[in-house]
Amino acid sequence: MLKRFLPAVFVLLGLLVVGLGIASATLWKPSPTVRAVATPVDAGNVVITAPGVLDLVGSEVTVRASAPGSRVVLVIGRDSDVAAWAAASPHVLVTGLSSWTRLATDSAPASVPQASASASAADTASPTPSTAPTPSTAADGGASAAATAGSATSAGVAPDPSSSDMWLVQSDGKDAATLTWAARPGRWSALAVSLGTSPTAPELELSWPHSVTTPWSAPAMGVGGALLLLGLGLLALMRVRTRSPAVVEAWRSGVRIPAGIGAESAAAVTAAAALSGGLTRREMRERERAREEAPTVVSPGPFARLRASLVTWALRFLPPAAERVAVPTATSAMRATRSTPMPAPAPNPMPNPMPNPMPNPMPTPNPMPTPNPMPTPRGPATAPTPGPAAAGWSRVPPQTREPNPTGWTPGAPAAQEAASHSEQPGSRAQQPAPQGENSTPISGRRAAQSGLHAAGRPAMPAPPPTAPRWGAPPPDSPAIPLPPAPVAPAPGAAAHDPQAAGSTRADAWRRAWGFPGIPDGTDNATEDVTDKEEGR
Amino acid sequence: MSIRRRLTSAAIVGIVGLLLASCAAGLPLAHPDPAPAVPPPALDAKQVSAVLAGLGAVLKVADATNDPAPLAARLSGPALASRTAEYLVSAKLADPSVRTELPVGSQTVISPDTNTWPRAVVVVTEQPQNLQSPRVLTLVQDDPRSPYRLWGWARLLPGSKMPPTAAPAAGSKPLPPDAPGLVLTPEEVVAQYADVLAKGDVSTFAPSFAPDVFHKQIETTLAATKNGLTQGLGTAAAVTETYQPGPGELYSFSTLDGGALVIAGMTTTTSLTLSGGKIEFQNDVAALLGTTTVSSSAVFVWSDVLVFSVPPKGSSELIQVLAAEHVRTAITGS
Known part of the structure; x- marks a missing residue:
């Protein structure tokens, strides 16, 4: 919890300190x-x-x-x-x-x-009053x-x-x-x-x-500015780590709705777009949390009830129920449609019966044919510009694979990553169990459920798994052994032309943010992808 | 997490502490200069000038009409009595010259280093316009709410030289009447000098004092009076003179050579007794007496101010009378 709000706290604190510093030099400046x-x-x-x-x-x-x-x-x-x-x-x-x-x-x-x-009177007794002027000029x-x-x-x-x-x-x-x-x-x-x-x-x-000094203005501005920068930096970092493919898809749909997606799918996308565009990040976050609470109830844990009550409380601040209900429904339809080519989800100890309108950024390796393990130049360029729709606030679980800190590395060696991913279930099991760490219940749980989501949405390439620098569960948090995440579908996803999907996603980001289109071959690839999807 | 949390909370605590500290700037406390071991001079040169100017103004007003009433503002003690008598004579004789001219310009100022009262400031004035010798003025503040008043004046005797004293900016240390470190304490000086005046050279204390003009004048005057009475009345008239140091009228300051400047008030009483005949007075004496003839007795009261230079203990020098004044303040007779 604290982790989630700390950036905002830093920003607010920074603003407050800066404001105090300014006020100390202006409003509260001592009178001369x-x-x-x-x-x-x-x-x-x-x-x-x-x-x-x-x-x-x-x-x-x-x-x-x-x-x-x-x-x-x-x-x-x-x-x-x-x-x-x-x-x-x-x-x-x-x-x-x-x-x-x-x-x-x-x-x-x-x-x-x-x-x-x-005594003085006796000494100086004088019968008549004296009218002598005094030496002082003022007297x-x-x-x-x-x-x-x-x-x-x-x-x-x-x-x-x-x-x-x-x-x-x-x-x-x-x-x-x-x-x-x-x-x-x-x-x-x-x-x-x-x-x-x-x-x-x-x-x-x-x-x-008296000479007025404002000794607090400079330090307060400095400290406040540092806090502000720290908070903003953390926010940006979190956005990068928590970008949701669904959001990207929604944005892309705003640009062009793929023809291959059915009516329900289109409706779902539209709903998602409307959702992402019409709500604040907090509302979206709370909605998502609310939707995600369902599995928590199912899963045993002392914090489930607490979370449920929190969600109940949070729901009071949401728009009418009709809107709330509509979103998961549509997303559910979309999910159903899109998950058709996928194999059934692997057995999940913590099944998530609720449809997730915003699929988690999955640690699923992105099977890209590009052999370049290094981030492409445009990957990091677009990464730090999280859109308002990136409302997931969900954490990508810490990864055993560290070399790729950026969220967008289309050129990651898919097979290798998938192998390393699937070969190290123990590392994933190190992730904190949601019930074990109250401060990060959702992220932890989402991390545990990552396999499920990955299985559910193979067609939508998730950002490469990255370890969030900040907000990641500490290594010493209680580790509840989890079964190996069903990352197996990753190869399957690769078979489903992940290259095209990845390019499409990147292109959607670029267009959404007003960047020029992908030059030459990459741009063509995007078009190809679109065509393929349309023909699907 | 725990480290991060700790760091976070530490940062928050630090910031809050910073803000609180900025709000709680302390009020300044009074940090006066430490009270000096030696009190500063009671008056600086400028203030002494102001006092003298005030004195001059009072004298000017009073002199204009020979009216002693305004004098109380700036005169007291022997000075007030002397000036009042002078006005009386001056008024009756219509002769301003009988008044002692008192210049108020200063040559030398002795300001006391004291925090107590009474306080005395000594001023050696410029030479008067009548080319008499400069006056030594003693200005006394009796209590904190009193002004400095001219307590007494004395004329510098011919040939006398003031002992070196500290500048008024530094101030001179006032000495108590029984101050040690001198050949004689101030009160002994006055008492023994009175004895010398009364007994002349036969006084046991005479060797302590250098011969001085004042003593000579007293002797001369007394001898002349005796002589005149003897010539006129023979043995029918007798003259006695007593010298009584004024109680409490003693102001002493240490000088730079370790000695002291002692200023004392003294009352000289000259008594004439007649067993027959009568004495006729004129001029100033008659003016003070209020009549011209006495047939049984007459008492002359003189107000004296004496300024001594007292050498430090062990010195081979003698006590000198630097300045003196001898003003007839009252005559009674019948």
Whole structure:
């Protein structure tokens, strides 16, 4: 099961990762400004930042303190100075980021309640208010008076800090104050004080311009692309391995319906063509699976019921029953017709009573007269272009014969292959039994049934047996010894002019995919084949 | 199959982990520079200039009307008392020259390396326009919420040379009153100098101090006063003078040669007692006194600021008075 869906999973995963990578560089690209806010907590009218907070994200910070309805003074000074200034009042300490948009805060009570304030007031007691301007350009003229008076104000409400000489930069304004600060060596803190009749702690906002990088886009695109390619490659590989002759035939019939095939046969072909053309691959796969479930019920196995239930479930998604029924019927007719010249199927331990509308790609050796064991150039060229009708998804059983990995080798030495095939029943018996391997029940079973299908459809040359690279049952899967597959009909098939059939099939593929016709002799051969079939 | 499955699941796990990792980028933490072992200077040169500018602005406003009210914003201690007295005299005599000219341009700045309060910054000013000697200003911040205020000023005495001190960018280490490593601790310096002033050369501490102009002036003034009273009233008048270091008015900084610069406040009280006759005062004294004649007693209170250069322990050099100020802040009498 997993094997079957893995390519799709890879493709989807690849698309997902690529999409995530793109999104990380576009949709989710971090803002070039990190902006974090500390909302006022009711702890006095002072907010300060801990050392290091100002250059938390970037070296240049814009500090904004706002308290609607109040005059706001914003200063930056040495951390110890700011902390000492604020200590006399309850205040809020900004300690860092709690998220990318929120500042973490801490409330601190007045640690030096009135002690220094009263001392200062005693020291600087002055009968008249001071109106001295402060050295700072940002401070207004009344700042000193406010500070002087502030020393004697009640604890809890901090005075105007702008008269102090300790700050490096300061700013003030109605409702809000803003200043920028470039990081410099040392420990620095910001101090914001709201001043008014009943001031509350101002809201402090820090924003840093910061260089945005998208470190995940390139890796995600790379990984996603690799996954995508892997998935697509696997899909293509599976198509090649699972091309069904019936599909080919259906396609060929779309081009030209052989005259030798009877009415039922033509109808069946048409139905098959309609089936392959009108349904999605998944639907076709599920139909096929559904049709193939019948023998599973017959065959003993703990997974039969599970499969049956799965099929029952899957059938709910299929078109009405009429259509479903029609297909096997027609195919059955076709099969009956076409299997006439064939000898009766060899005894099969797992008989498949259901007609198979899509005959399996059979390991049956293709008895080609061409002595060339090498794949023809056009064989591999057409192989990786599986049509939508190649819906079999069935696996060709692993072969003992390895030299021909491509699905289309018309020039395979038929007799030799047939001999090797029939001479090595033990190797075939190594194929996993369908009941023994849950993940590949169908392919395994189909593999076991390959002999049956081969016997049933000798006239239709199947692709040469190949070992699917991917999806093949592992060698360590439980091997249920099977009787030697009835590959014997292969020589018989050779007698039935397999050369012509093979050429016809290849030509049908080429035409179906818009390739030019087979040049010279091969093309003629195709015509000959057609003629022969028509005359059959 | 098992290998393939393992590989597949490993790949999936890796990808999912990659995605999760990308979402979970950590928040930056505050990484401030480590707190230095030696605190940085309380004020840098620019800030000191700002403080001086503020002081200058306050003085300018106050000087214009001889009004001491604005002074509190930027003056305190002996400086505030002295300036207030000067305004009083200046107003009554309509003579601005009785006020001490206080330039606010700086030659040398001593900024303390401290995180505590009070903090004191020392500034040697430019030469005043009246070509008097430069002033040594001591600006003190009492607590974190106070501005720096001029605590006291002193005139550099002729021939005195400031000990080398660290640049304001580096800052100078403030010393406690009992700082060791000096020939005398700062508080001993002040106490012993007061003793020397009171007793003159007979003081046991006199050998520790180099002869200085301030001491000479004190002696001269006192001698002149005694002389005048004796000439006018004979034995009916007696003059005594006491020198009392101001409590807590002591600011010390280490210098580059290992010694210290000690700035101390002192109160000099001159008491006149009359057993007969009367004394008539004029000008500034009369202005401060509020009347011109006293018949029983008069008390002059002087606010002094003294700047000492204290050599390090083991040095053969003597303690020097670099700068001093002696301003009459109050006179009471009857």
